[in-house]
Amino acid sequence: MSGVNTTFLGGHATKSGLPEARDRTQIDKIIQEASKGSKFYAFQQRREQRIAEKVAALQIKKTQLSTGYSKAEQETRKWLADAESRRILERTYLHIDMDAFFAAVEVLRRPELATVPMAVGGESMLSTSNYVARTFGVVAAMPGYIARKLCPHLIIIPPDYTAYRAAGAKVHEVLRSYDPNMSSFSLDEASLDITDYLARSSATPEEVTEELRGRVLRASNLTCSAGVGCSRQLAKIGSNVNKPNGQFILPPDPEKILEFLKKQPVKRINGIGKVTAKILEDLLKVVTCADIISQATWIRLLFSEIQSEFLLLSALGMGSAFGDGDGSERKSMSVERTFKKIDALSDMQVVLKKLCKRLAEDLLEEEWAGKTVSIKMKTAAFDTLTRAVTLENPVSTDEEIYKHASKLLSKNKPPDLRLLGVRLSGLTTDAPRYRCLDDFAHEPVERPSCPVCTQSIDAHPDDTLRINEHIDKCLVPQSNLVPQSKKPRRTLDAFFNKSGPL
DNA sequence: GCGGATCAC
DNA sequence: TATGGTGATCCGC
Ligand SMILES: Nc1ccn([C@H]2C[C@H](O)[C@@H](COP(=O)(O)OP(=O)(O)OP(=O)(O)O)O2)c(=O)n1
Ligand SMILES: [Mg+2]
Numbered sequence: 001m002s003g004v005n006t007t008f009l010g011g012h013a014t015k016s017g018l019p020e021a022r023d024r025t026q027i028d029k030i031i032q033e034a035s036k037g038s039k040f041y042a043f044q045q046r047r048e049q050r051i052a053e054k055v056a057a058l059q060i061k062k063t064q065l066s067t068g069y070s071k072a073e074q075e076t077r078k079w080l081a082d083a084e085s086r087r088i089l090e091r092t093y094l095h096i097d098m099d100a101f102f103a104a105v106e107v108l109r110r111p112e113l114a115t116v117p118m119a120v121g122g123e124s125m126l127s128t129s130n131y132v133a134r135t136f137g138v139v140a141a142m143p144g145y146i147a148r149k150l151c152p153h154l155i156i157i158p159p160d161y162t163a164y165r166a167a168g169a170k171v172h173e174v175l176r177s178y179d180p181n182m183s184s185f186s187l188d189e190a191s192l193d194i195t196d197y198l199a200r201s202s203a204t205p206e207e208v209t210e211e212l213r214g215r216v217l218r219a220s221n222l223t224c225s226a227g228v229g230c231s232r233q234l235a236k237i238g239s240n241v242n243k244p245n246g247q248f249i250l251p252p253d254p255e256k257i258l259e260f261l262k263k264q265p266v267k268r269i270n271g272i273g274k275v276t277a278k279i280l281e282d283l284l285k286v287v288t289c290a291d292i293i294s295q296a297t298w299i300r301l302l303f304s305e306i307q308s309e310f311l312l313l314s315a316l317g318m319g320s321a322f323g324d325g326d327g328s329e330r331k332s333m334s335v336e337r338t339f340k341k342i343d344a345l346s347d348m349q350v351v352l353k354k355l356c357k358r359l360a361e362d363l364l365e366e367e368w369a370g371k372t373v374s375i376k377m378k379t380a381a382f383d384t385l386t387r388a389v390t391l392e393n394p395v396s397t398d399e400e401i402y403k404h405a406s407k408l409l410s411k412n413k414p415p416d417l418r419l420l421g422v423r424l425s426g427l428t429t430d431a432p433r434y435r436c437l438d439d440f441a442h443e444p445v446e447r448p449s450c451p452v453c454t455q456s457i458d459a460h461p462d463d464t465l466r467i468n469e470h471i472d473k474c475l476v477p478q479s480n481l482v483p484q485s486k487k488p489r490r491t492l493d494a495f496f497n498k499s500g501p502l
Numbered sequence: 503g504c505g506g507a508t509c510a511c
Numbered sequence: 512t513a514t515g516g517t518g519a520t521c522c523g524c
Binding site: 505 | 516517520522523524
């Protein structure tokens with residue numbers, strides 16, 4: 001860390017080894033100067049202070065535990081050897097990650113944007129940036145107006161989720177032909193088990209991956225990067241190695257795997273973010289995955305069993321738990337919005353009511369009810385509070401949700417707010433329970449309607465597969481150069497959720 | 503079960 | 512002028 005008083009939370013990290021139009025310390029300095037004095041900056045400082053205290057507490061714990069170290073050391077080596085003996089090398093996973101996804105979709109419509117610095121988002125927040133902008137230090141989750149200070153010529157494009165969804169659907173279609181059970185975590189990222197595909201083919205993993213990326217490119221006009229390895233985790237880490245528009249194949253060989261991981265910063269592990277990385281470094285000087293193994297005893301002494309098992313297995317490339325992404329049922333549903341600071345309870349109630357209405361609509365769409373109502377409040381100083389109540393019976397209507405949410409709000413009203421949110425958890429399906437089967441038999445099933453063409457779709461309302469197919473078909477013609485349609489846009493953006501008026 | 507934190511995208 | 516939204520998980524009560 002060099003001269004400038006740079007903060008680990010404030011520094012928007014560049015992605016990987018990109019060439020930089022500016023020096024890293026220069027970038028940090030500009031960001032710092034742009035945010036200094038803001039409420040957000042003060043909030044970050046407080047957070048860093050808390051984390052420093054947490055590290056200090058762990059340091060004390062470490063000195064107190066030092067007597068038991070040598071005994072623990074033996075156990076740890078045994079544990080590691082045992083884990084290693086269980087390594088599975090027989091399956092092959094492919095992780096695919098689209099390059100600068102939202103930005104790349106925008107380039108399809110406006111090819112001239114390919115060569116200039118560009119980001120998707122707004123003045124207050126960017127979702128992503130293209131690779132030209134990244135050389136200036138402009139990255140996702142950075143406010144647009146700060147990005148402009150780093151890169152005065154930056155072009156900022158407002159997001160168009162409809163187009164991203166259409167592009168994602170095309171990609172998914174290709175991927176499913178390699179693994180029908182493919183699980184996608186988002187529109188732009190997916191994990192495939194290609195063991196069976198490889199067994200049926202005579203091609204090498206390299207060739208299959210090249211072919212897959214070629215098919216994705218032809219189907220969507222978008223480039224992607226891919227990683228292949230014998231665990232989903234390794235494949236994912238690999239997908240970043242030769243990004244953008246590249247691929248990396250890690251052979252199923254324990255020595256090669258450990259050699260590969262040795263070079264990887266712990267931050268690359270899915271689940272280790274800025275805070276955990278900082279704690280590991282400050283407390284144990286752990287920076288790479290190899291460091292996790294060499295400090296394994298301390299990690300097991302200092303962290304919970306769940307946490308240390310996760311860290312050690314990850315550092316061996318044997319991380320198991322990884323994106324149930326697609327398959328599992330949702331556990332909660334929520335809506336939240338940021339707005340200009342408000343202080344009156346009545347203003348807060350107005351917002352809260354709208355949020356409840358919106359949540360009730362979303363719940364109805366998937367027929368959920370739930371018995372825990374939570375509200376989330378963020379003060380003008382960025383401090384977040386949540387309050388929850390669990391009810392006897394599940395609720396799902398906006399009136400019922402609002403009744404409890406507003407009670408939570410008035411009981412806990414902070415002096416001011418910049419965000420409010422409502423969440424329902426403890427979900428149960430809200431299938432109509434008070435009618436006998438006969439009613440259903442005679443009732444004409446109402447056809448769902450397509451948010452794009454507004455025609456009714458010839459499918460049962462529960463048949464989401466068929467419905468999505470229809471919507472995807474409707475979306476295809478819009479995805480390229482066609483001017484924005486007027487009506488459907490709002491509806492589908494709402495479907496995608498995120499931002500927008502309530 | 504509650505509330506704060508952390509994380510991914 | 513201005514620092515997002517959704518969903519999940521874990522820890523310590
Ligand atoms: N904090 C974030 C991170 C990402 N995204 C959105 C925009 C991205 O385009 C998309 C995919 O995220 P990635 O992390 O894969 O980033 P990109 O695909 O944009 O770039 P890369 O080429 O590094 O994968 O998710 C977002 O809205 N907010
Ligand atoms: Mg991507």
